[in-house]
Amino acid sequence: MSTLDKGAQQSADEKRLAELGYSQELERSWTGFQNFAISFTIISILAxxxxxxxxxxNNGGPVAISWGWPLISIPILVIGFCMSELxxxxxTAGGIYWWAAKLGGPVWGWFTGWFNLIGLIxxxxxxxxxxxxxxxALFGLFGFNLFNGEETGTPYLHGVFFLFLIVLAIHxxxxxxxxxxxxRVNSISVWWHVGGVAVILLVLIFVPxxxxxxxxxxTDRINNSGFGGNMYWFYVLPLGFLLTxxxxxxxxxxxxxxxxxQGASDAAAKGVWxxxxxxxxxGYFLLLAITFTITDVDAVNAGFGSSIEVLKAAMSESWVKLILFISVVGQMFCGAACLTSASRMCYAFSRDGAIPGSKIWSKVNSRRIPVNAVLFxxxxxxxxTVPAYFPNSDGVTVxxxxxxxxxxxxxYIAYVIPIYLRWRMGDxxxxxxxxxxAKYKWMNPFACVWVAIITVIFILPTTPAGTPGRDEFSWSAVNYAPLVTGGVILAVGLWWVLGAKNTFTGPKKTVKEIDAEIDVL
Known part of the structure; x- marks a missing residue:
């Protein structure tokens, strides 16, 4: 694209953004490929x-992977098509909460934004x-024990938690x-993921x-969940779909x-699907390659089904080190991109006055970076993630x-709200x-039903010890997803009823309002 064409595109993008009510505060330097790259990086099959x-x-065994992955990918792609249209x-940087507010009003935008923020965090x-x-684990293989990498159980997981804090700081x-x-990092990440997966596939095919x-x-089924075999098809196996x-x-x-x-109306839409x-x-090729290396089921079960234990049982330590290194770098790329997405959502939601301390989180520095939102x-x-510091009695962090x-x-709840609202609007x-x-007429309701199903599945206890009322119940085994998600939504729901409904009017309607809210340091 020539300089003149880039200038025309920039002008068109800024004009469209102004029509939606915003001035160009962030630097518009990303190409269509780089937009695709951040999403591909966040999905990160290496993570x-x-x-x-x-x-x-543990919740289904090989069939949960070989059949579960492709089957569950189909409804996800349908959801992606629905979001591409939106x-x-x-x-806009507000993304899905902006869509919800536009299509359904402030209250829809309010709850969509909070679900989205919870998910991104x-x-x-x-x-x-x-x-x-x-x-x-990689440190342990190299004999580096600063974070208890050579140990197991609780000491190892304590080291992981402190290393986790360092990783967050790096990102x-x-x-x-x-x-x-x-x-630029995201662009490199795409090639790292493609090249890295190619190397891993070659190793998994030829080395074992x-x-x-x-x-x-x-065809093989495994149930290490602790729940009875009669619960396999309707309870245990669906829990395994969390992988996909x-x-x-x-x-x-x-x-x-x-x-x-640049050219976001087309480039960002294509980037999604x-x-x-x-x-x-x-990802399917990668998962099949991993599963085909498993010949010692007992060893994998003893390692709680960890992919690291799969690799250790299938090949020498040198090859395991190589695969873990490729995976760790990919995961580091992914984490940086996740924080970028979360900070931009926080910035946009704060820009519209929806988060306590909004004026702080919506500030950008002289280089147009929302630093406060990143740190927040x-x-x-x-x-x-603090509960991860306290593993259960088996030394596993549920x-x-x-x-x-x-x-x-x-x-996914945040995704499906504007999808439902778009369906409700019709033509x-x-x-x-x-x-x-016209395909939206079946795609959108299908997406809504699918998200309702998975929401129910993933708030369920993942182990008998995490089921209230059982003799073996332990708080360290509790799936606290419904407690956190439900608790936050209840709190912001009360906030809405008690006052936010009078102050939050949805996305700011004019560029002038935005300029009044944002202070450039």
Missing amino acids: GCFTTYGQAW VSAYP AVTASVDYGAANFMN ATINILGSHLVA ENHASVDFVF QYTITGFDSCAHVSEET RSIFYSAVI MAGCAALL AFFAVVSIAVIGL TFEPGPWNNG
Whole structure:
């Protein structure tokens, strides 16, 4: 694109943003590829496929992976298409809460924004905690024990938690250094994920001496949940679907950085569905390769289904080190992108006066970076993950999977609210250049039903010890996803009734209002 064309595109983007009620505060330097890259990076098959592999293994076994991944990817892609249509019509940093407020009014925007914020905080926390866990395991293999990497159980997990705080600090620093740097990092991340997965696939195919049979990978069932076998199909196996539903999430980031993207009405829309599609395809090959290496089921079960234990049982330590290194770097890329998305959502929601201390979180510095929002989101992610410091009696931190569940519940509920509202509007909706045409009439209600189902599934106890009323009940085994999500929504609901409904009018309606709210340091 020539300089003249870039200038014309920039002018068109700023004009469209002004029509939606905002001045160009953030630096619009991201290309369409970089917009796709942040979503592809946040989905990060090098993160989710590795860190939550054990969830599917323990709750369903190979069939939860070989059949669960492709089947669950289909409704996720439908949700992505519905969101692509919305971001094309409304390319703003507020993303989904802005869409909800536009389509349904302030109260819809209010609750959508809070669900989205909860989800983004949780996904940042879960990715960075997972990165810290894999990093510490890698440290242990190299004999580096500063964070108890050579130990097991509670001491190891205590070390992981402190390493997690350091990872969060690193990602906050990267985000504060500049939007352009983050965009470049995300571009590198795409190639790291593609190249890294290619290397891992080659290792998993050619290095292990033996591989599992096709029959094992596509028909074998495992139930390590502790729940009875009669609960396998309707309770245990659905819990295993968290692997797919969690890994392929965070694609709303394309909307959150749309004010920083050139040609956002088209580029951000394509970024949403393409990041889902390519992640689903590449991730499936990766998961199959991992599962085909399993020939010692007892060893994997003894390691609670961890993908790290799968690798250790299948090959020498040198190869395990290589795979963990590739995965850790990918997870670090992912965590940085997650914090970028969370901070932009916090900035946009604060810009409209919806968060306590809004004037603080909506400030940007001289380089147009919302520094305060970055630090605030990192702090919230750390606070949410504190229960992970206290593992259960087996030395397993159930809290990690609780945070994962919070991310899925918060994000997908936020996704589906504007999808429902767009469906309710019918043909009166004014689409952008990228749209679903008449297909929205079945896509949107399908997406709503699917999110309702997974929300119920992922608030359920994941182990008998986490079920209230049972003799073995322990708070360290509780899935606290419904407590956190429900508690926050109850609090902001009361806030709405008691006063916010009189002060929060949705997204600011004019550029003049925005200029009055934002102080540039």
